[in-house]
Amino acid sequence: MASTDPSFRPPGGARLRLVRGEALDEHDPVTTFEACFRRYHRLVANLGLRLLGRRGDVDDFVQDVFLEVHGAFHSIREPAATKGFVRTIAVRLALRRLRRRKVAALLGLDQPVDLGPVAVPANQEHVALLAQVYGELEAMPTKTRVVWILRHIEGDKLEDIAQEVGMGLSSVKRHLATAKARLEEVFGE
Amino acid sequence: MSELERQVDQARDSLQVDLSAADTSQALLRFEGRRRRRQRRRVAAGGIVTGAALALLTVAFWPSSEPKSPRPALVDLPPLEEVESTDDAPVRFATDDETPKRTVAFVDGSMAVLVRPDTQLRLEALEPELLELSLNSGEARFTVAKNPQRLFRVRTADLRIEVLGTRFSVSAPRAGRSAVKVHEGRVAVFRGTDRYELSPGMRLTWDGGRVVIDDASKDKRRTRPKKRRRRARRSAHSAPAQAAQPWTTLAENGAFDDAYHAMQDEPRRPSSPAELMLAADVARLSGHPREATTYLRRVVKEHQDRPQGMLAAFTLGRILQRELNEPRAAAQAFRTARTLAPNGSLAEDALANEAECWARAGSNSQAKELAHRYLRQYPAGRKTGSMRRLVGPSP
Numbered sequence: 001m002a003s004t005d006p007s008f009r010p011p012g013g014a015r016l017r018l019v020r021g022e023a024l025d026e027h028d029p030v031t032t033f034e035a036c037f038r039r040y041h042r043l044v045a046n047l048g049l050r051l052l053g054r055r056g057d058v059d060d061f062v063q064d065v066f067l068e069v070h071g072a073f074h075s076i077r078e079p080a081a082t083k084g085f086v087r088t089i090a091v092r093l094a095l096r097r098l099r100r101r102k103v104a105a106l107l108g109l110d111q112p113v114d115l116g117p118v119a120v121p122a123n124q125e126h127v128a129l130l131a132q133v134y135g136e137l138e139a140m141p142t143k144t145r146v147v148w149i150l151r152h153i154e155g156d157k158l159e160d161i162a163q164e165v166g167m168g169l170s171s172v173k174r175h176l177a178t179a180k181a182r183l184e185e186v187f188g189e
Numbered sequence: 190m191s192e193l194e195r196q197v198d199q200a201r202d203s204l205q206v207d208l209s210a211a212d213t214s215q216a217l218l219r220f221e222g223r224r225r226r227r228q229r230r231r232v233a234a235g236g237i238v239t240g241a242a243l244a245l246l247t248v249a250f251w252p253s254s255e256p257k258s259p260r261p262a263l264v265d266l267p268p269l270e271e272v273e274s275t276d277d278a279p280v281r282f283a284t285d286d287e288t289p290k291r292t293v294a295f296v297d298g299s300m301a302v303l304v305r306p307d308t309q310l311r312l313e314a315l316e317p318e319l320l321e322l323s324l325n326s327g328e329a330r331f332t333v334a335k336n337p338q339r340l341f342r343v344r345t346a347d348l349r350i351e352v353l354g355t356r357f358s359v360s361a362p363r364a365g366r367s368a369v370k371v372h373e374g375r376v377a378v379f380r381g382t383d384r385y386e387l388s389p390g391m392r393l394t395w396d397g398g399r400v401v402i403d404d405a406s407k408d409k410r411r412t413r414p415k416k417r418r419r420r421a422r423r424s425a426h427s428a429p430a431q432a433a434q435p436w437t438t439l440a441e442n443g444a445f446d447d448a449y450h451a452m453q454d455e456p457r458r459p460s461s462p463a464e465l466m467l468a469a470d471v472a473r474l475s476g477h478p479r480e481a482t483t484y485l486r487r488v489v490k491e492h493q494d495r496p497q498g499m500l501a502a503f504t505l506g507r508i509l510q511r512e513l514n515e516p517r518a519a520a521q522a523f524r525t526a527r528t529l530a531p532n533g534s535l536a537e538d539a540l541a542n543e544a545e546c547w548a549r550a551g552s553n554s555q556a557k558e559l560a561h562r563y564l565r566q567y568p569a570g571r572k573t574g575s576m577r578r579l580v581g582p583s584p
Contacts, residue, residue, distance in 0.1 A: 034217065037213070037216075037217050037220065038213050038217070041208065041212075041213045041216055041217075042206070042208050042213070045206040045208055046204075046205050046206055048206075049204060049205070049206050050201075050204055055206070058206055059216070059219075059496060059533075059534070060534070062216060063216070063219060063220055063223055063534065066220050067220070067223065067224060067227065070224060125200075126199065126200030126203040127200075127203055129196055129197070129200050130197070130200050130201075130203065130204055133193075133197060152194055152197050152198065152201070153197065153201045153204060154201075155198075155201070180191065180194075183193055184191060184193065187193050
């Protein structure tokens with residue numbers, strides 16, 4: 001950064017346009033983005049925990065998601081679409097991370113599922129069940145895993161899942177059927 | 190729905206991250222630092238082309254924007270992390286005979302008009318919860334954007350003024366004399382432990398020995414200060430509904446002073462890491478940094494295995510370093526933060542801060558060793574300059 005003493009800068013905001021062009025376009029975008037961060041921080045963190053299945057990855061995931069959100073924040077025309085926008089970025093980033101994790105697993109660098117610490121009061125039976133389910137999901141293809149989690153853990157509609165993951169409705173149904181068959185096989189239904 | 194899906198449906202609420210408003214604030218701070226680092230890396234990658242373009246644009250804009258422009262000079266506020274290191278690079282706004290009046294517009298919508306030619310205003314802190322300025326001389330008029338999350342604070346040598354969205358003027362013609370006039374909204378003014386609330390039209394003057402309050406709507410009168418006894422405090426917070434709110438709600442709304450007082454009245458002490466972190470924020474932002482360290486030490490001691498443990502250690506270090514001037518204790522806190530999360534996003538800052546603290550504490554050998562380690566681990570880190578200074582010239 002150049003000198004931090006603004007007295008050396010030309011008045012009129014020219015320098016500001018250069019450094020923070022988005023600031024003038026959005027009329028106070030810092031506050032707006034900050035509000036976005038504050039509002040959806042918990043949502044992204046929960047989504048990160050649920051999709052990645054590792055508490056240790058959540059903080060880093062949140063930072064990466066908001067870096068991407070910040071980069072494209074000016075393109076949101078409709079404020080009501082912000083939530084969906086943030087969710088879509090989070091889901092696609094999780095997909096990329098899970099794919100990288102698959103590669104790491106091939107090299108023996110993967111880490112086990114870690115869902116804790118979870119919100120209190122957490123039913124230990126529930127936590128144990130989820131840990132088992134996530135153990136099985138680890139073995140599934142990345143998209144299958146994500147689609148199943150969005151449907152059954154997040155409770156999303158099929159249309160929303162298709163939008164977030166970037167696939168057709170029939171593909172979403174196909175992934176859900178695959179995951180369901182595998183889980184029923186393991187859990188004996 | 191299959192039996193498994195039904196069970197998962199029941200269990201899914203267990204799968205949530207325990208986050209408080211303080212956690213979000215900390216995450217936002219980390220995000221700002223990370224964004225700026227990424228931005229810097231991109232700028233560096235642009236190299237000569239970007240530099241040349243910037244130089245050309247600067248030259249192109251410089252002569253066309255001399256002071257006649259009717260627009261206020263929008264100030265490119267430095268990133269949070271850089272503003273925090275105001276000891277090294279303070280941000281100042283000043284007027285002189287050539288520029289007798291000047292307007293500073295902050296990006297959150299707040300404005301300061303420097304109305305006398307000898308005015309010196311300095312940006313002391315810019316955090317999600319706090320924008321703090323100090324007026325060292327002259328007079329400035331402030332218009333504060335309404336933002337319940339961010340406290341706007343102005344200090345003079347004698348007074349501290351805190352607001353959440355209003356218009357007021359502060360003058361400090363010389364040390365030992367300061368005045369505050371409120372044009373709109375309400376303002377809290379602190380002189381030592383005394384607290385005064387000013388309404389529109391009221392003017393508070395400190396003449397070096399006493400506080401005088403003038404009310405333009407009534408006859409001039411002198412008002413005795415409200416002592417900071419608990420009962421007096423309750424009456425000072427005139428809205429009973431607000432006083433009855435739990436301290437956590439007040440804190441999350443940015444009313445840190447009220448939250449602090451409410452916290453003192455609360456029989457149940459904070460115990461969870463999230464509560465302790467929030468209590469530390471309340472204590473720190475209401476001007477009780479020593480008390481904040483108590484809460485942070487508890488988090489570090491009792492919740493080391495939680496993510497908040499590392500954050501608490503780091504925040505503890507910052508308070509000891511910057512607010513309490515205890516570099517040795519601060520260095521130890523930063524070391525704890527590094528130990529708890531050696532690969533965390535704050536590890537780089539913790540290492541650099543620890544080195545700086547040891548240097549300030551007089552342990553130059555430790556400072557050098559850590560500075561060397563920093564330069565090895567983060568050769569392109571943002572504190573390489575100060576670390577190189579600690580290492581000194583190579584033999």
